[in-house]
Amino acid sequence: MKCALIACAITAVLELAICMAFPVQIMQFFIACTDSILIKAPAITRWYSASIPYMGFSTLMVAFLQSVEQPAKALLLTVLRGFVLITVLMICLPPLVGAHGIWLAVLFNESIVFALGCLLCLQCAKKLKQS
Secondary structure (H helix, E strand, O other), rough: OOHHHHHHHHHHHHHHHHHHHOOOHHHHHHHHOHHHHHHHHHHHHHHHHOOHHHOOOOOOOOHHHHHHHHHHHHHHHHHHHHHHHHHHHHHHHHHHHHHHHHHHHHHHHHHHHHHHHHHHHHHHHHHHHHH
């Protein structure tokens, strides 16, 4: 588990650094950019990429929970992350903060699932140490 955490951290830092340093080039890799897209691309790419570290660790936490025979907890994180929470945030945030809410929804979704995953994994690790 220690190796997986280290690998996840290194990968997250590298991906985040690349996305933060080269947002326009990353956007141009995927789409033909107009001037208006080039103006908005850096902020949007940076907001979305801020969720990258949370994504990796959340995936790792789901794998950990499955490996210690906690499928209900793993499923909870997966369903929250992939459907329930993101849907609620995509509906609620844009009216509150405008179009930026779409991109912030991903960051909020990943950080909330990450926090819940940390609690569930710490709870499981504590039970494993006791037994």
